[in-house]
Every structure is written in C-alpha cells, then in structure tokens.
Amino acid sequence: MTDAVTVTRNDDDRRYEVHIDGELGGFLEFRPAGEGRVVLPHTEVDPAFKGKGLGSTLASEALSDLARRGDAVIPSCPFVAHYLQDHDVPGLVIDWPNRDDAADSADPSEPA
Numbered sequence: 001m002t003d004a005v006t007v008t009r010n011d012d013d014r015r016y017e018v019h020i021d022g023e024l025g026g027f028l029e030f031r032p033a034g035e036g037r038v039v040l041p042h043t044e045v046d047p048a049f050k051g052k053g054l055g056s057t058l059a060s061e062a063l064s065d066l067a068r069r070g071d072a073v074i075p076s077c078p079f080v081a082h083y084l085q086d087h088d089v090p091g092l093v094i095d096w097p098n099r100d101d102a103a104d105s106a107d108p109s110e111p112a
Helices: 054-069 078-086 099-105
Strands: 005-010 015-020 023-032 037-045 072-075
Touching: 005 054, 015 054, 023 054, 037 054, 037 078, 054 078, 072 078
Parallel strands: 037 072
Antiparallel strands: 005 015, 015 023, 023 037
C-alpha cells in the first residue's frame, strides 16, 4: 500500500505542512519579509518519518507554491539552502542572505 503524502500551506501558523496518511510528518516555516519576499527559517521532519523523502517533497511543493505566488525566497534554513543548490524550481526568485555563506551553511547532514 502506498502512503498518501500531501503538502498544504497553513497561513495561520505560517508554515507549509507535509502529511503522510493524514498525520503531520513535518513542516517548513515561512515569514513575510516585505515587498514580496519570504524568509524560510526552519524545516523539520518528525523522526518517525525520516528516510521517506518527506523533507524533499515538502521543500519542492512549498518552493513551487511560492514561485507561483511570485514571492522571492530568502533561504535561511540550511536544509532549504541545500535543496536549492541541488534542485531548480522554475520561476522561483532566490534572495540568498549572503551568497558566500549559502554554500557553507547548506550542510546536507543538518536535520530536516
């Protein structure tokens, strides 16, 4: 049986949420930063769901949604920064907090 994975935007809590079979598996926080910019400070996946690719699914869906909305993203979360280094998100404008620091802060071993 295949697990049903969904990603939704929760504006009240300012985060995107990934659910697996209806259970919250993780979230990616966002904060409006004015003038069509959004800071992405933190991503977290419940340890019970590690290894299922939920972090990547969450990042992909959230970033695609932000691109559709026309928001520029500021990836201060190391997981999101690393994801963006490895994946192209069509139409997404990225405002690196400090381009030189982006590569250094994107530690793939950082918990998502």
